[in-house]
Amino acid sequence: MRRIPGFAGIAAVSFVLLYAPIVTLVVYSFNAGDSIALWEGLSLRWFAAAWANEQVQEATVRSLVVAASASAIATAVSTMAALGTTRTAPFPGSMAIYALINQPLMVPEIVTAVALLIVFAMIKISTGYSGLGYLIAAHAAFCVPFAYLPIRARLEGMDLSYEVAAADLYATPWQTFRRITLPLLSPGIVAGAMLAFVISLDDVVITEFVKSAGQDTLPTYMLGQLRRAVTPEVNAISTALLAVTVVLLSAFFVLNRQRR
Amino acid sequence: EGELNIYNWGNYTNPELIKKFEETYKVKVTITDYDSNSTALTKVKAGGHGFDIVVPSANYVPIFVQEGLLLETRPDKMENFKNVDPQWVDVPWDPGRHYTVPWQWGTTGIALNTSIYSGDPNTSAIFMDPPPELVGKVNVVPEMNDVIGLAIMYVGGEPCTEDKNVLRQVRDKLMAAKPKWQSMDYGMTEKMSNGDVMASVNWNGSTFRVRLKNPKVVYGYPKEGYVVWMDSVAVLKDAKNVENAKLFQNFIMDPENAALISAFARYANGVKGSEQYMPEDMKTAPEIVVPEKYKAAGKFLPTCSKAARDLYTAIWTELRK
Amino acid sequence: MAGPAAPALAPARTGETAARAARIRRNWLLATPALVLLLLAASGPLLVVVVYSVLEPGEYSGVVWELSGEGWFRVLFHRDIFDDTLSLADAHLTIFWRSASISLLTTAITLVLGFPTAYFIATRPPTQRMLWLFLVTIPFWTNLLIRTFAIMEVIRNEGILNSWAMKLGLIQAPIQILYTDTAVLIGMVYVYLPLMVLPLYAAMERLDFRLVEAAYDLYASRWRVLTRVIVPLVRPGIVAGSILVFIPSLGAYVTPRVLGGGKNMMISNLIELQFGEGRNWPLGAALSMTLLAFVMVALLVYVRNMSKVERRG
Amino acid sequence: MQEAIGRAGTPINGGSAQSGSRVMVEARAVSKHFGSGEQVVKALDAVSVGIREGEFFTLLGPSGCGKTTLLRLIAGFEHPTAGAILLDGADISGLPPFRRPVNTVFQSYALFPHLTVAENIGFGLEMLGRPKAEIAETVAEMLQMVRMEAMRDRQTSQLSGGQQQRVALARALAPRPKVLLLDEPLSALDLKLRKEMQVELKRLQTETGITFVFVTHDQGEALAMSDRIAVMSEGNVLQVGSPTEIYEHPADHFVASFIGETNFLTAAVEGVDGGQVRLRLGGTLEVRAGLPDGMAPGPSVTVVVRPEHLRIADRDAGEGLPATVSDVVYLGTDTHYHLRLAGGEELFARVQNRPEGGEAWRVGDAVSAGFPPAAVRVLRD
Amino acid sequence: MQEAIGRAGTPINGGSAQSGSRVMVEARAVSKHFGSGEQVVKALDAVSVGIREGEFFTLLGPSGCGKTTLLRLIAGFEHPTAGAILLDGADISGLPPFRRPVNTVFQSYALFPHLTVAENIGFGLEMLGRPKAEIAETVAEMLQMVRMEAMRDRQTSQLSGGQQQRVALARALAPRPKVLLLDEPLSALDLKLRKEMQVELKRLQTETGITFVFVTHDQGEALAMSDRIAVMSEGNVLQVGSPTEIYEHPADHFVASFIGETNFLTAAVEGVDGGQVRLRLGGTLEVRAGLPDGMAPGPSVTVVVRPEHLRIADRDAGEGLPATVSDVVYLGTDTHYHLRLAGGEELFARVQNRPEGGEAWRVGDAVSAGFPPAAVRVLRD
Ligand SMILES: Nc1ncnc2c1ncn2[C@@H]1O[C@H](COP(=O)(O)OP(=O)(O)OP(=O)(O)O)[C@@H](O)[C@H]1O
Ligand SMILES: Nc1ncnc2c1ncn2[C@@H]1O[C@H](COP(=O)(O)OP(=O)(O)OP(=O)(O)O)[C@@H](O)[C@H]1O
Numbered sequence A: 001m002r003r004i005p006g007f008a009g010i011a012a013v014s015f016v017l018l019y020a021p022i023v024t025l026v027v028y029s030f031n032a033g034d035s036i037a038l039w040e041g042l043s044l045r046w047f048a049a050a051w052a053n054e055q056v057q058e059a060t061v062r063s064l065v066v067a068a069s070a071s072a073i074a075t076a077v078s079t080m081a082a083l084g085t086t087r088t089a090p091f092p093g094s095m096a097i098y099a100l101i102n103q104p105l106m107v108p109e110i111v112t113a114v115a116l117l118i119v120f121a122m123i124k125i126s127t128g129y130s131g132l133g134y135l136i137a138a139h140a141a142f143c144v145p146f147a148y149l150p151i152r153a154r155l156e157g158m159d160l161s162y163e164v165a166a167a168d169l170y171a172t173p174w175q176t177f178r179r180i181t182l183p184l185l186s187p188g189i190v191a192g193a194m195l196a197f198v199i200s201l202d203d204v205v206i207t208e209f210v211k212s213a214g215q216d217t218l219p220t221y222m223l224g225q226l227r228r229a230v231t232p233e234v235n236a237i238s239t240a241l242l243a244v245t246v247v248l249l250s251a252f253f254v255l256n257r258q259r260r
Numbered sequence B: 001e002g003e004l005n006i007y008n009w010g011n012y013t014n015p016e017l018i019k020k021f022e023e024t025y026k027v028k029v030t031i032t033d034y035d036s037n038s039t040a041l042t043k044v045k046a047g048g049h050g051f052d053i054v055v056p057s058a059n060y061v062p063i064f065v066q067e068g069l070l071l072e073t074r075p076d077k078m079e080n081f082k083n084v085d086p087q088w089v090d091v092p093w094d095p096g097r098h099y100t101v102p103w104q105w106g107t108t109g110i111a112l113n114t115s116i117y118s119g120d121p122n123t124s125a126i127f128m129d130p131p132p133e134l135v136g137k138v139n140v141v142p143e144m145n146d147v148i149g150l151a152i153m154y155v156g157g158e159p160c161t162e163d164k165n166v167l168r169q170v171r172d173k174l175m176a177a178k179p180k181w182q183s184m185d186y187g188m189t190e191k192m193s194n195g196d197v198m199a200s201v202n203w204n205g206s207t208f209r210v211r212l213k214n215p216k217v218v219y220g221y222p223k224e225g226y227v228v229w230m231d232s233v234a235v236l237k238d239a240k241n242v243e244n245a246k247l248f249q250n251f252i253m254d255p256e257n258a259a260l261i262s263a264f265a266r267y268a269n270g271v272k273g274s275e276q277y278m279p280e281d282m283k284t285a286p287e288i289v290v291p292e293k294y295k296a297a298g299k300f301l302p303t304c305s306k307a308a309r310d311l312y313t314a315i316w317t318e319l320r321k
Numbered sequence C: 001m002a003g004p005a006a007p008a009l010a011p012a013r014t015g016e017t018a019a020r021a022a023r024i025r026r027n028w029l030l031a032t033p034a035l036v037l038l039l040l041a042a043s044g045p046l047l048v049v050v051v052y053s054v055l056e057p058g059e060y061s062g063v064v065w066e067l068s069g070e071g072w073f074r075v076l077f078h079r080d081i082f083d084d085t086l087s088l089a090d091a092h093l094t095i096f097w098r099s100a101s102i103s104l105l106t107t108a109i110t111l112v113l114g115f116p117t118a119y120f121i122a123t124r125p126p127t128q129r130m131l132w133l134f135l136v137t138i139p140f141w142t143n144l145l146i147r148t149f150a151i152m153e154v155i156r157n158e159g160i161l162n163s164w165a166m167k168l169g170l171i172q173a174p175i176q177i178l179y180t181d182t183a184v185l186i187g188m189v190y191v192y193l194p195l196m197v198l199p200l201y202a203a204m205e206r207l208d209f210r211l212v213e214a215a216y217d218l219y220a221s222r223w224r225v226l227t228r229v230i231v232p233l234v235r236p237g238i239v240a241g242s243i244l245v246f247i248p249s250l251g252a253y254v255t256p257r258v259l260g261g262g263k264n265m266m267i268s269n270l271i272e273l274q275f276g277e278g279r280n281w282p283l284g285a286a287l288s289m290t291l292l293a294f295v296m297v298a299l300l301v302y303v304r305n306m307s308k309v310e311r312r313g
Numbered sequence D, E: 001m002q003e004a005i006g007r008a009g010t011p012i013n014g015g016s017a018q019s020g021s022r023v024m025v026e027a028r029a030v031s032k033h034f035g036s037g038e039q040v041v042k043a044l045d046a047v048s049v050g051i052r053e054g055e056f057f058t059l060l061g062p063s064g065c066g067k068t069t070l071l072r073l074i075a076g077f078e079h080p081t082a083g084a085i086l087l088d089g090a091d092i093s094g095l096p097p098f099r100r101p102v103n104t105v106f107q108s109y110a111l112f113p114h115l116t117v118a119e120n121i122g123f124g125l126e127m128l129g130r131p132k133a134e135i136a137e138t139v140a141e142m143l144q145m146v147r148m149e150a151m152r153d154r155q156t157s158q159l160s161g162g163q164q165q166r167v168a169l170a171r172a173l174a175p176r177p178k179v180l181l182l183d184e185p186l187s188a189l190d191l192k193l194r195k196e197m198q199v200e201l202k203r204l205q206t207e208t209g210i211t212f213v214f215v216t217h218d219q220g221e222a223l224a225m226s227d228r229i230a231v232m233s234e235g236n237v238l239q240v241g242s243p244t245e246i247y248e249h250p251a252d253h254f255v256a257s258f259i260g261e262t263n264f265l266t267a268a269v270e271g272v273d274g275g276q277v278r279l280r281l282g283g284t285l286e287v288r289a290g291l292p293d294g295m296a297p298g299p300s301v302t303v304v305v306r307p308e309h310l311r312i313a314d315r316d317a318g319e320g321l322p323a324t325v326s327d328v329v330y331l332g333t334d335t336h337y338h339l340r341l342a343g344g345e346e347l348f349a350r351v352q353n354r355p356e357g358g359e360a361w362r363v364g365d366a367v368s369a370g371f372p373p374a375a376v377r378v379l380r381d
């Protein structure tokens, strides 16, 4: 009754579209030649090369560190903000808060990148600090709406009555939050954190403009290679990361399922 | 001991060279990449970046100097300066080498896949007036100075000319040629090897690497005039590790070390005696060792006046849109 | 009667207003960390761009602190380098037009692909749905640049697409897709498809299929059920997905740069050119603001649309 | 007139309907299984039932007994695992729902939230491709019939529950279906509105003459509204008959307990003559009662006595069974007296409250519980 | 004993509760307004009510009358706009919910989905910082009390509605609150389970001796379970009293119509003597009836006659009002006869069905509708 003829076919096309490039990427990571386009036989040499290339390794680790920190911060502040702006009657300034939180979604990246370059450079000069903090802050900021949306959605769907019940059963507001709200909110928080993590991992434009010495991430490293030659080394790294994520996500998925 | 922060083009620095430097001086070197002179300039100018060394192209060096971004480290007084090929000492962008040390140099010419067009590759007409076989198959690397330099020489002008008639011709010809181009992109090592692009304005080192994969590809030195360029190593004024940076400048003027640079990115380096340490295939490659008969057409791009620069930029922006 | 009640009245009323004030204070406090972060690392710096748009360009880059309308002027008008004649900046207009049309097309195509995909997922048994969604999001976990390179492999002359099409006899010679607007479009559809599928799925999962049954019951054929019932009901999802695709498309940078071959700029590339090789920051800033204005218009349409939907449903 | 349990192969039609005897909808040995293997759910198990033209027919049963499944099979939303659905004599098993002249009023109303009241009502006619003028006319007529003329351009979300209910009815009636299916249309309404809508529904059915198949799990509603009732349990139809038949002559234990509250007693069989049986209750009381058709009783049978048929009297005054009052629940119209018999069996009596107050017993009182012989119904085993 | 309508400033406590007369919960002229300006909703309008220690007190009223709001004020989830809430004599208006020795059973149960049954029940004690051993013991006791021992480690999502209900009860009872608030705890259950839970709730209340404040909009439930009932309408308490008082002596039109089905008649006042009034009904019938305390009737009054108090007889045999039968609805236990009086007024009678069948009238029969004088209740204007 729910079937609409043709829809499954179009869905299949979508999935092919989504996976064809990924499959190509994975296949070429096993290329023996130096090209990401010319197949010269099967080999693990690019995995070895990536494994040996310190700059790539550092960039990978840095990407993960930035993404992890930024998504953690973004998730934390978004959770708080979602708690403050959801399931509450409109209050003075609530629209402004909402607009500000979603602002990074609306402003094209390049604009933010230039603005951040100028402002952060001023701060860097005046404070003398030029660590990863700027990258993490910038990433955390543009991750906020991505973390906020699923958390808010979860909160909106969450029955207020659980918290009321907890208060009724002598739980102080903090206890209510720790014991009831947070556990119930956790699927939304996990979704938000994951989304933020991916978004951070993906960013190149803002990172390129904000990074200081020794702060290449995987994407900016690759951007630097664009002008010369991109080797299957990056495919190898991506394949490895992809494998790790798929394993982790599958584990999460299976665990989540069993718990229900 | 200490640290050194190098800000260089992506995939341009030989890790072996760095390792050797680190081991020799017990310095921790960090490489950070950029992908264009303008990005590098912008970030350095904004400040607070933490870089010690930058590797701008020749035409950007005077800008860095004028903006007061470079430290006058006097490489000409360094121990290894004696190794620098005299040809690269009194260069227009840094007369007497008060600021910079040669990194690599090369030429910008034409790369052509002869399987599709068997005409003469040694002309800028390949991209300024593409023969019918190449229409829609030519790439032009989006490097302003190189392309406009080639175009000026193609219409008979001198690089850095402010002659509006010449420049108008340059613009009009470029604008007329653009629709016949396939793209304005980098990454020709890859794309010409696998046949995605059949001809391109390209750098010699890249073309050399293409030829190793695809012997059909030849490098052309445009007879109307082609561009000779050099990227040089400079120390930034706000560098925190000035001494290490100077050590590095000196270090890469050693022929053995200079050869390491070339072995990785496949361009010549401007240090006498480095040839003997270079890979065999580079020593005779017509892309790297400019054949005698083409030498005359090569022109070094001087640093132009502000007026000329503004005009170039205007033409370039118009072309890119 | 009011007499005895009065003393009890006063404290109670302050209790109510105090509770309200406390709630507002709490809400603001909770939002503050996010707001500080955003003001510091996202929204605040934008002010700089606004200021820069009305200054003189510096000689090599940056700005000179002198007021000038040139930046804004040149968004729309072009002054010939050689004879100083004024004309409309058709290059800018072309780029804006290209950006807008590619973004609209991207939105339309992701909608055409994403709608059935989301519907397909939403009609799987509940236990399977998460798995399908997961499959939609996996490609997201690979870096955008790498994915874009990977697309290049698919669409280049000897890539999968052309070689299969030739094998199947659909075409004789490879068609040039790479470096065309089509390539950019394919890339953008690929990149943004999940952003369309997710909100559509969210809307469809909430779709009350009893309404679909009611429509069948009232003699509606499948097509009519789709157009008259399902589409109107998941409209909020369609609008949300379209906005989520359209806005980032307008500001896309990497995809047009890699797949468009540098000849077919979109707004972001134009802005980058001004801040980079073009060395005209005020123009870059003014172009940024113009782009922002476009986005705002799109959002306004969205908000008005949504409130209409809310008023109805 | 009442026949036994509706079972595979034998379509039965107990009860006396006021309506014509032509069968409009017929389920022939219809089974519907969901899932497969170990997990299979037999939602309907070879159900046969015939619904007559123009009657108000009710499917009554507890949650999960298969009422909705049967409706959905008739409407065409599901396909039977076995058996056939006939409409007006023709097998319609192969027709998709939008080809069946059958409309449904859904429990949740399922009004289209993006259409106005009038657009909702006109939807079916529009889908049938009727001319605009005709649609407008029918919609106006329907609006009037359900007394919603003033709300024709409202959004459905602005309507109260009862109003939504009316629109759902009008929408389903507008295409003049041969059969109208109603799946617990009143269960979401509050008591007062529910009573009103019962009257309204009954009026509409009488006015239009359309066959109504009504689903409810509320026995009061079923008794008050139906021409005939089919009592269902676990995928089977247990009894089909008029409200009186079902209430007064329940076919089995399940029907007796599901239709109204009741007392079950075990009685010893003293003797059988013809259709009558002599029973001994609580060891002392002797009564004669009719036997269900063709039943041959064993040494004891289960009998039913409705609580409103019990009479409480002082212990010494009464002729009935000796009992003690264990609980008294005041219900306004009536009072329930819970009684414990000497043997430990529990009974309860429903006594209508008198305006004057009248006799009232308290917890602990020793009383006697009597009933006229006619109140005793013997159940099949 | 019954006093008039509960209004601002005058806490009233009609009805005779079996329980002690100490007031446990008191609302003093409590108002609660939502929104502001034009849009203000007066959910409660200067309500005063006193709930005694250990009684089963029910708030009864139609949807939106303010029942939940009053509960939420007592629990502390809302702050009164005006007035005060007293618990055991102390003003608790300033205390947050987690400081009030009052627990709630929510309509939706609100069981924590991420905790097991036992963890849910122990939650309140844990929050109170009780020692682990004590918690375990109380939880075990509670599990036994609600007969859920076997399910202690289940996830709450794996429980049926009735089981969830029990866990919610146990959870609220575990901390031994002074007052237990129950907001329509039975409304989501089906009829059978509902009846069972009514008995269970009543048992628990008797066993624990805790004051129960119960909210329902089901009058049958209220009558069957409560010691006293407060009937509410539109933010006001209209009457407080025992079930019998409320049903038999409704204070006004609203209470009379809300509690049970009833007939309203207009009667001409012929004369008043003392607390009695002589009335003429339908032009012919003369009756005497008691007047509500202190009422001075005008030329006519509204009287109530409960349908179960009407007696139908053949036209010539009866002494009552001449009428025609306009509808007959069979309800199993009873039959409703709808009657039209000569003057056009409508009445209905509820007649208990006799096992023998007995007298039955049909639509159109000319009958006479009589009632004993005691059945007539005069309403306040
Ligand atoms: N799509 C389905 N898949 C699996 N089982 C189903 C499905 N639909 C119904 N069932 C099962 O079939 C049985 C009958 O369901 P049905 O909905 O017909 O009951 P019902 O009598 O309408 O009950 P209710 O009064 O609760 O609506 C139930 O056990 C139900 O769980
Ligand atoms: N938070 C609120 N904001 C605005 N109005 C409210 C709010 N809570 C309740 N009301 C209004 O106050 C009135 C009383 O509501 P309340 O929930 O107390 O009714 P109720 O008697 O419990 O009804 P029900 O039987 O439907 O639960 C209603 O008109 C309701 O709409």
Ligand SMILES: NCCCCN
Residues within 6 Å of the ligand: A227, A228, B009, B057, B203, B206, B229, B231
């Ligand atoms: N200056 C140009 C550098 C090019 C490297 N391939």
Ligand SMILES: [Mg+2]
Residues within 6 Å of the ligand: D067, D068, D069
């Ligand atoms: Mg059902």
Ligand SMILES: [Mg+2]
Residues within 6 Å of the ligand: E067, E068, E069, E183
């Ligand atoms: Mg309520």
